[in-house]
Amino acid sequence: MARHAFEEQLDVLHRSLMSMGTLVEEAIHKAIKSLVERDADLAQQVIEHDTMINELEHQIEIGCFRLIALQQPVGSDLRRLGTMLKLVTDLERMGDHAVAIARTTRRLMVEPYVKPLIDIPLMADHVKAMVRDCLNAYITRDKEAAREVALRDDAVDKLFSTIFRDLIDVMSSNKQSINQGTHLLFVAQYLERIADHVTNICEWIFYLNTGKMTDLNK
Amino acid sequence: MARHAFEEQLDVLHRSLMSMGTLVEEAIHKAIKSLVERDADLAQQVIEHDTMINELEHQIEIGCFRLIALQQPVGSDLRRLGTMLKLVTDLERMGDHAVAIARTTRRLMVEPYVKPLIDIPLMADHVKAMVRDCLNAYITRDKEAAREVALRDDAVDKLFSTIFRDLIDVMSSNKQSINQGTHLLFVAQYLERIADHVTNICEWIFYLNTGKMTDLNK
Numbered sequence: 001m002a003r004h005a006f007e008e009q010l011d012v013l014h015r016s017l018m019s020m021g022t023l024v025e026e027a028i029h030k031a032i033k034s035l036v037e038r039d040a041d042l043a044q045q046v047i048e049h050d051t052m053i054n055e056l057e058h059q060i061e062i063g064c065f066r067l068i069a070l071q072q073p074v075g076s077d078l079r080r081l082g083t084m085l086k087l088v089t090d091l092e093r094m095g096d097h098a099v100a101i102a103r104t105t106r107r108l109m110v111e112p113y114v115k116p117l118i119d120i121p122l123m124a125d126h127v128k129a130m131v132r133d134c135l136n137a138y139i140t141r142d143k144e145a146a147r148e149v150a151l152r153d154d155a156v157d158k159l160f161s162t163i164f165r166d167l168i169d170v171m172s173s174n175k176q177s178i179n180q181g182t183h184l185l186f187v188a189q190y191l192e193r194i195a196d197h198v199t200n201i202c203e204w205i206f207y208l209n210t211g212k213m214t215d216l217n218k
Numbered sequence: 219m220a221r222h223a224f225e226e227q228l229d230v231l232h233r234s235l236m237s238m239g240t241l242v243e244e245a246i247h248k249a250i251k252s253l254v255e256r257d258a259d260l261a262q263q264v265i266e267h268d269t270m271i272n273e274l275e276h277q278i279e280i281g282c283f284r285l286i287a288l289q290q291p292v293g294s295d296l297r298r299l300g301t302m303l304k305l306v307t308d309l310e311r312m313g314d315h316a317v318a319i320a321r322t323t324r325r326l327m328v329e330p331y332v333k334p335l336i337d338i339p340l341m342a343d344h345v346k347a348m349v350r351d352c353l354n355a356y357i358t359r360d361k362e363a364a365r366e367v368a369l370r371d372d373a374v375d376k377l378f379s380t381i382f383r384d385l386i387d388v389m390s391s392n393k394q395s396i397n398q399g400t401h402l403l404f405v406a407q408y409l410e411r412i413a414d415h416v417t418n419i420c421e422w423i424f425y426l427n428t429g430k431m432t433d434l435n436k
Contacts, residue, residue, distance in 0.1 A: 073287075082303075085304075089307050167400075171396045178386055179386050182389075182403055185400055185403075
């Protein structure tokens with residue numbers, strides 16, 4: 001396979017990866033929106049669209065393996081394919097977390113919220129921005145941007161702790177809210193997980209640029 | 219690189235993967251033991267040993283990439299390396315969940331348990347057996363065994379639902395138990411996640427044998 005053919009194939013995979021990233025961003029956005037606005041239809045959409053994310057993951061994986069087999073790349077070309085293989089795993093898991101949030105929306109439709117959701121959408125805004133910015137850092141192969149994004153995980157962890165404490169307080173003062181409170185705690189945890197996956201991706205952007213794994217946020 | 223050299227290198231990676239699997243099994247076992255027996259030292263050990271799991275993951279990943287570059291394998295050889303790259307990701311995440319359980323042990327040291335832990339260790343036994351059996355299915359490349367292991371995820375999901383309901387009941391009847399109850403719910407969820415990772419691995423064993431991805435349990 002000629003050089004330009006390799007680049008072309010890689011470009012196709014790259015575009016699929018970007019589509020996958022966009023779908024994941026949308027899934028997170030819609031899942032949280034469905035939760036805040038109690039929109040069961042939107043939640044259902046998130047659940048159904050996850051198939052597309054999984055499908056893209058498999059397509060990209062198979063595409064990477066095929067390209068490795070045909071082109072037998074070395075050095076930075078191989079790193080680009082290796083990084084892509086790792087990235088799709090993280091993106092797919094983020095999509096699963098969005099689905100878990102959408103399922104929570106449906107579970108919580110039976111009762112009104114004890115109090116309006118404020119910190120969860122705030123945490124989601126942070127996380128969505130991290131997802132977008134890490135995908136941009138990947139496209140531009142900007143390792144300093146990746147490092148900056150990974151550091152933002154601390155703010156997400158802090159928000160998680162705040163939400164945890166607040167929900168425990170709410171549940172303690174009103175035992176009718178315990179079921180709802182625990183489900184909302186899970187939602188906050190899904191968001192925290194998504195941010196962890198972003199950190200993984202940032203570490204892979206580092207690897208892509210330097211050939212070395214770096215612990216960006218532990 | 220000659221054929222036998224490739225096989226030798228693959229064998230080295232395989233042995234590292236098996237060590238990683240054993241460490242992960244141990245981490246899950248010790249994390250749950252630390253929780254049940256309220257053993258903060260054991261919990262600390264799980265947290266510290268996670269570095270070895272992460273280290274092995276990176277070693278195996280780099281080893282796979284290096285072998286792909288040197289040997290430029292195709293077909294089933296490439297699938298073996300691709301599968302290994304995916305497996306280590308799942309194993310590493312399982313290790314992270316064990317660490318999260320160990321951290322819970324330390325958080326819950328301050329207060330006695332409201333009731334003895336029974337279903338969580340039972341759920342853990344199921345999950346540990348799934349981890350062990352899926353690694354065996356991988357070694358023997360036995361796709362029927364892999365399918366059987368993946369199906370056992372349903373029993374784990376059922377146990378999770380039981381634990382969820384029971385803990386909500388306990389928290390509702392005793393608000394002093396809310397903090398403890400939510401932490402134990404997270405533990406049950408970590409176990410459920412570990413079982414999901416086992417299902418992923420089972421699907422990769424299928425891919426290894428057939429070249430096709432199959433949804434074994436959705």
